[in-house]
Amino acid sequence: MAEAKQQGRLGEVAAIETTLAAARQMLQAMHEATVRTSTVHLGMPSVRMTAGRLTDASTTPDVVQP
Numbered sequence: 001m002a003e004a005k006q007q008g009r010l011g012e013v014a015a016i017e018t019t020l021a022a023a024r025q026m027l028q029a030m031h032e033a034t035v036r037t038s039t040v041h042l043g044m045p046s047v048r049m050t051a052g053r054l055t056d057a058s059t060t061p062d063v064v065q066p
Helices: 002-006 012-035 047-055
Strands: none
Touching: 002 012
């Protein structure tokens, strides 16, 4: 950027400054996203709930009842 300023390339300097500002904003957003806790604990299903789903023929559409 210093070289562009020395050579009077003001358009290039402005483009570099804009790119740097956008990069700083993106880094800040990424940092804020990692700081936030967004994990939700759903818990583990109990054995009783799981077994009930597997063996309950009244709620299973594939099981043909006589």
